Amino acid sequence: xxxxxxxxxxxxxxxxxxxxxxxxxxxxxxxxxxxxxxxxxxxxxxxxxxxxxxxxxxxxxxxxxxxxxxxxxxxxxxxxxxxxxxxxxxxxxxxxxxxxxxxxxxxxxxxxxxxxxxxxxxxxxxxxxxxxxxxxxxxxxxxxxxxxxxxxxxxxxxxxxxxxxxxxxx
Amino acid sequence: xxxxxxxxxxxxxxxxxxxxxxxxxxxxxxxxxxxxxxxxxxxxxxxxxxxxxxxxxxxxxxxxxxxxxxxxxxxxxxxxxxxxxxxxxxxxxxxxxxxxxxxxxxxxxxxxxxxxxxxxxxxxxxxxxxxxxxxxxxxxxxxxxxxxxxxxxxxxxxxxxxxxxxxxxx
Numbered sequence: 001x002x003x004x005x006x007x008x009x010x011x012x013x014x015x016x017x018x019x020x021x022x023x024x025x026x027x028x029x030x031x032x033x034x035x036x037x038x039x040x041x042x043x044x045x046x047x048x049x050x051x052x053x054x055x056x057x058x059x060x061x062x063x064x065x066x067x068x069x070x071x072x073x074x075x076x077x078x079x080x081x082x083x084x085x086x087x088x089x090x091x092x093x094x095x096x097x098x099x100x101x102x103x104x105x106x107x108x109x110x111x112x113x114x115x116x117x118x119x120x121x122x123x124x125x126x127x128x129x130x131x132x133x134x135x136x137x138x139x140x141x142x143x144x145x146x147x148x149x150x151x152x153x154x155x156x157x158x159x160x161x162x163x164x165x166x167x168x169x170x
Numbered sequence: 171x172x173x174x175x176x177x178x179x180x181x182x183x184x185x186x187x188x189x190x191x192x193x194x195x196x197x198x199x200x201x202x203x204x205x206x207x208x209x210x211x212x213x214x215x216x217x218x219x220x221x222x223x224x225x226x227x228x229x230x231x232x233x234x235x236x237x238x239x240x241x242x243x244x245x246x247x248x249x250x251x252x253x254x255x256x257x258x259x260x261x262x263x264x265x266x267x268x269x270x271x272x273x274x275x276x277x278x279x280x281x282x283x284x285x286x287x288x289x290x291x292x293x294x295x296x297x298x299x300x301x302x303x304x305x306x307x308x309x310x311x312x313x314x315x316x317x318x319x320x321x322x323x324x325x326x327x328x329x330x331x332x333x334x335x336x337x338x339x340x
Contacts, residue, residue, distance in 0.1 A: 025230065025232070026232070027232055027234070032234070035233070035301075036235070036301035036302060037301070039235065039236045039238070039301065039302075040233050040234060040235040040236065040301070040302055041233065041234045042231055042232075042233045042313070043231055043232040043233070043234075044229065044231045044317075045229045045230070045231060045317055046229075046230055046231055046232065047229075047230040049227075049228050049229075049230060057219075058219050058228040058314075059214065059215045059216075059217075059219075060195065060215070060216055060217040060219060060256055060258075060292070060314055061212055061213050061214045061215060061216055062195070062196070062197055062212075062213040062216065062258075063205070063210050063211065063212045063213070064197070064202070064210060064211045064213075065206070065209065065210040066209045066210065068209070086230055088230075088232075088258075088260075088312050090258075090260055090261075090288070091260075091261075118260070118310075122230070131205075131206035131207070131209065131210070132206060132209075132210055140288075142258050142312050143212070144228075144230055144314055147214075147215055
């Protein structure tokens with residue numbers, strides 16, 4: 001059922017707009033510092049990889065994600081109660097980022113963002129978010145998140161899907 | 171002084187050859203597991219981001235590194251006594267990885283590797299390694315390493331440089 005009240009239009013991703021949900025990972029976030037005798041510039045400490053619980057540690061992985069059709073029919077969001085989760089794309093293609101504020105343990109109305117080339121995101125611990133949603137083509141990511149014992153996934157199925165559009169025209 | 175005894179030829183990077191120094195980060199290291207209802211494949215836990223010391227945490231950054239001329243004149247290696255350091259390139263270009271075994275607190279003879287497209291590396295804590303050495307063109311990396319108080323850098327200047335060649339022919 002295409003209820004217009006369920007339509008969301010994605011906005012350009014910005015650190016300010018995304019602040020309630022985590023961090024934007026890009027070179028615009030901090031001033032660079034020189035390293036390697038000035039032959040490299042480091043943009044330091046762009047994501048807060050909080051992990052909690054006994055035996056928790058930060059793990060690094062790679063993810064190959066298939067593209068989704070847009071407008072995106074958003075049926076499900078998830079969150080990770082024991083750790084943050086960061087994704088950095090390995091190419092310059094934009095991808096869709098959908099997050100929800102928490103409302104008494106359930107996701108509120110989604111907010112959608114389109115990344116600029118080379119932007120990544122870090123979802124703060126316990127932040128409702130959609131699955132990885134490239135569009136147009138498959139996309140690979142570095143993922144930095146939590147490893148260790150414990151149940152670190154909570155999913156929420158919406159009664160009705162939200163429809164996420166890339167622009168007001170479609 | 172070009173002493174032939176100081177000449178090193180880089181080898182293709184492989185997990186087995188690199189094992190004494192850390193981990194190779196690529197999709198060949200582990201079987202993938204499905205995520206996002208089968209719409210993505212995750213290659214999990216590819217790097218051991220060990221961090222130690224009071225207030226230590228894992229940080230994520232981005233690095234823009236300038237290219238080096240090859241053959242590489244290697245004057246200096248460094249190591250990080252308080253944490254591992256992982257680099258994942260944001261494009262498919264190979265880069266040069268130079269590491270040294272430790273010999274009583276000093277670096278032994280270097281070993282050099284050329285990455286395959288999309289391979290990254292994680293230097294284990296306290297492993298002697300060269301600075302980031304793209305060649306041919308500048309290259310950007312995701313870096314995952316340690317933040318926190320303490321002195322986490324030790325450098326070693328070689329009395330004579332080592333010359334790292336990309337192949338036996340030059």
